[in-house]
Amino acid sequence: MAWNGKDGETEHALERGFTIEVDGHAVPGVYWQPKQGTGDYLVLLGHGGGTHKKVGYLLAMVELLAQRGIAALSIDGPGHGERVQQSRSQKISDFAQVWHQAGGTEAVINDWKAALDFVEAEQGARGTAWWGLSMGTMMGLPVTASDERIKLALFGLMGEWGPNQEDLVRLAPAVTCPVRFLVQWDDEVVPREACLALFNRLGSKTKTLHANPGRHAAVPRFEMAASIAYLHERLDKYPPGSA
């Protein structure tokens, strides 16, 4: 339950690794503190399937956040990154097995809660948002539905689909914070209709769907950048000290 010394830095943020114990398993994570600004807000970054807590596009989001003075937190999801099981194949057919072997949605919720507990204890509580696409929404929707500390969310590239489809369907109405939801119109992984259905089911009164042409992993760069601006704009409604 501590910083693990795996420190580093990006152009705009200082990076500190940590490892926490959750229900008997180790969860490795990273916390990024902006070099400029005060880190008055925190964004939880959920990575996509087959990637990890420091995958390139998450680091790009860390930079965009840090430039706005916003801190970030990421952990490896079940069976991903430093939690990959020996000889695990990356095949999509194994994805459900990996998800459920690690304890499924309930374990994911506990992992993230513990990570946020740790960072808040060390660095203070702040207005907090979720950002995660694809598996980042498989994790983030249940976490957001279960943790009142998360005030808004960027979801997307996920639908009523996949290993925890039943959990997503069950928990979507319990998400009531503002949400922006990204859809790739020609998504070859998660069917468009399944994505629209999940957006439809979210309990949030304020929710906006943004759809662009292209395949699953081809979210336009302007949409990625705009997603961070969206979080920042809404987090500004939670001034420091109000968390």
Place this chain on the structure above:
Amino acid sequence: MAWNGKDGETEHALERGFTIEVDGHAVPGVYWQPKQGTGDYLVLLGHGGGTHKKVGYLLAMVELLAQRGIAALSIDGPGHGERVQQSRSQKISDFAQVWHQAGGTEAVINDWKAALDFVEAEQGARGTAWWGLSMGTMMGLPVTASDERIKLALFGLMGEWGPNQEDLVRLAPAVTCPVRFLVQWDDEVVPREACLALFNRLGSKTKTLHANPGRHAAVPRFEMAASIAYLHERLDKYPPGSA
């Protein structure tokens, strides 16, 4: 074919009325020049059904545009505003009749082309965009498909539906400029599926759908404001003198 002396002003723009003759009928319009800034760009504002060229929400867009130094142009659509026929009912059932009696889609294209010709002759050619929802898209999609001077468009609240459904379906693939397309998820006038289908059919490589909960006329204020920011950002790629 001239300014008609119906001049006025808003907080941020000077307003000049004009009337042009198109194929034997009179088309009344308004041109707004920002008080500040140079009017380096022009936005064509298409009003919704049952309203007119100076309806309140268009005037709100005029203000947002003028604050950014962008000029605007609006005309009354067929059977609307000063073109209302005596004793015409406002019933939705008459809408198709009104549209077709005035010459239908083809006449709408000609009206707008003539209006833009007039304003360009008087005020100079500039980077130009379309903004129009509902009937503003019934007019704007065919106009944008037919007039190369229009470099990008804000459409929405319309689908493969209504009096000129066949024209919209036929012309949507000919729209190739960047488009933002607004959908109201609970639209009680134009079915959601019809809206998604029209978005799908647009020929534009760069197009983004924004969907929000709520009924036809309940587009969130933040989405209206963001639509003007979108046009401005994209028009900045057409520097003055390049039109």
